[in-house]
Amino acid sequence: MRKCIRVFDGAFAVFLIFVYTFIIYGSVNMPDKMVIRNSSDRVVGKCYSVSALNDESVDFQSARSVGANTAELKFLGVIPVKNQEIVKSDTRSVYVSGEPFGIKLYTNGVIVVGTKDINVNGKTVNPSKEAGIEVGDVIISINNQKVYSSDEVEKILNDNNGKDYVISIKRGEEYKTFRLSPVYLENEGCYKAGMWVRDSTAGIGTVTFFNKKAGTVAALGHPITDVDTGEIMPILNGEAVETNVTSIIKSSSNETGSLCCDFLSKSIGSLYKNTNMGIYGSYNEKIDLSSYSEYEVASPQEVEKGFAQIICTVDNTGPQVYSAEITKISFNDDVKNMIIKITDDKLIEKTGGIIQGMSGTPIIQNGKLVGAITHVIVNNPLKGYAIFSQTMLEESEY
Numbered sequence: 001m002r003k004c005i006r007v008f009d010g011a012f013a014v015f016l017i018f019v020y021t022f023i024i025y026g027s028v029n030m031p032d033k034m035v036i037r038n039s040s041d042r043v044v045g046k047c048y049s050v051s052a053l054n055d056e057s058v059d060f061q062s063a064r065s066v067g068a069n070t071a072e073l074k075f076l077g078v079i080p081v082k083n084q085e086i087v088k089s090d091t092r093s094v095y096v097s098g099e100p101f102g103i104k105l106y107t108n109g110v111i112v113v114g115t116k117d118i119n120v121n122g123k124t125v126n127p128s129k130e131a132g133i134e135v136g137d138v139i140i141s142i143n144n145q146k147v148y149s150s151d152e153v154e155k156i157l158n159d160n161n162g163k164d165y166v167i168s169i170k171r172g173e174e175y176k177t178f179r180l181s182p183v184y185l186e187n188e189g190c191y192k193a194g195m196w197v198r199d200s201t202a203g204i205g206t207v208t209f210f211n212k213k214a215g216t217v218a219a220l221g222h223p224i225t226d227v228d229t230g231e232i233m234p235i236l237n238g239e240a241v242e243t244n245v246t247s248i249i250k251s252s253s254n255e256t257g258s259l260c261c262d263f264l265s266k267s268i269g270s271l272y273k274n275t276n277m278g279i280y281g282s283y284n285e286k287i288d289l290s291s292y293s294e295y296e297v298a299s300p301q302e303v304e305k306g307f308a309q310i311i312c313t314v315d316n317t318g319p320q321v322y323s324a325e326i327t328k329i330s331f332n333d334d335v336k337n338m339i340i341k342i343t344d345d346k347l348i349e350k351t352g353g354i355i356q357g358m359s360g361t362p363i364i365q366n367g368k369l370v371g372a373i374t375h376v377i378v379n380n381p382l383k384g385y386a387i388f389s390q391t392m393l394e395e396s397e398y
Helices: 002-029 127-131 150-158 345-351 389-397
Strands: 033-036 048-050 069-075 079-088 093-096 100-115 118-120 123-125 138-142 165-171 174-180 183-185 190-192 195-211 216-219 235-249 258-275 278-283 293-297 306-312 320-329 338-342 362-365 368-376 383-388
Touching: 100 127, 100 150, 100 258, 118 183, 127 174, 138 150, 150 190, 150 195, 195 258, 195 278, 195 362, 195 368, 195 389, 216 389, 235 278, 278 389, 293 389, 306 338, 320 362, 338 368, 368 389, 383 389
Parallel strands: 033 079, 293 368
Antiparallel strands: 048 069, 069 079, 093 195, 093 293, 100 138, 100 195, 100 235, 118 123, 138 165, 165 174, 183 190, 195 216, 216 278, 235 258, 258 278, 306 320, 306 362, 320 338, 338 383, 362 368, 368 383
C-alpha cells in the first residue's frame, strides 16, 4: 500500500510540475490581448484558449477598443492562466504589394544632428552645447519665428549682430527654450552657433499593403530614424514614389546588403505618419488596386511556427513569392513579433538573405497576411524580425 502511495505521490508531483510549467509559460508567452473576429477564434498556441467567449456577460459585438472586455485564458480549456483583454474586430482584407518604393521625407521642425567646437582666439567654445541644446533636439522656432528647413535656420543664424537667440526645441515629448550666445569668427567675418542640422531624408523600403477602407498605404513596419541621432524623424510631410531596381548588393555574415533603386516621378501617395510600427500615408487614387492580390489580415493568435511565404521585388520582374519559415513568435513584444528565416534558394542566391530595402516585405501564411519583415539579424542575414500585420492594420486606421 505504501509503495502504491509513493508511486501515486510521485506521479502527482510530476503532473503538478507539468501543469505549472505550462501555466508559467502561458502567463509569460501568450498574448495579453486577443483579437477576436468570431466565437470560434479563441485558440492560441494550440494548448490555450479563451473559454469565456460564450459567456453572455461579455458583449463581443461592442468590444472594439482595447480593454473593452476581458476573458480568462485557460490551459487545455480548464486551468486558469491569466486574464486577457479582448478586442472585437471585423474580418478585414487589404491589397498586398511587395513592391519597393522611394521615400522622400521632410521633418516637422529641424533636427540637431551635431554640435561643433569653435576655436576663438585660442580658446575652444561650443555655443549650442553650452546653451543646453543636445543632439536629437528638434528646433521649432528661433526668436519666435517658426523654422521648417535647414536653410531657414542657417539664414537666421547668419543674420546676426552678436545678440542672443531664443531657441525653442522639442526633446522627446517635452518642449524647452534656450538662450544661445553665438561667437564671432574674425577670419570668416560672421557669428557661429556651432551646430549641424537636418530637415529631410530619403530612402528605399517595401510597401506592405494598401488599405482600401481607410484609403491608406502601410510600409516598412519600423520607423524612419535619423542616421546620426537614431531618433524617429517627426514628419511634416513626405512622398512615396515608384522605383526601378538597378542592382543588388548581397548580404553576408559581416555586412547587410541593400536593394539599389532609381527614384521615378510617379507618386504612390503622401506620407504623414512615422511610427514604431511603420510609415503610413494616403495612397494615390490613380493606383489600380485590382492589380494587387487581396488577403485577409490574420489575428496574431493565428500565426504559427513553420512554413510561410514572402512577397518581395528584387529585380524588374516585379513582386515574386518566395518560401520562408517562421521560427519564433513573441506575442507581447510591441514590434519584434516574429523571427522569420529565408529558405528559398533562388532568393538567397540573389540577395544572400534579407537586405536593406526589404523592410515592409509582406509575409503570407495559410492564405492570410500575417506580418511584414522589419529588420535583418546582422550576423545571420537569412533571419530577420517581423511585425504582426494586425498591428500595422490598426496603425493604418488610427
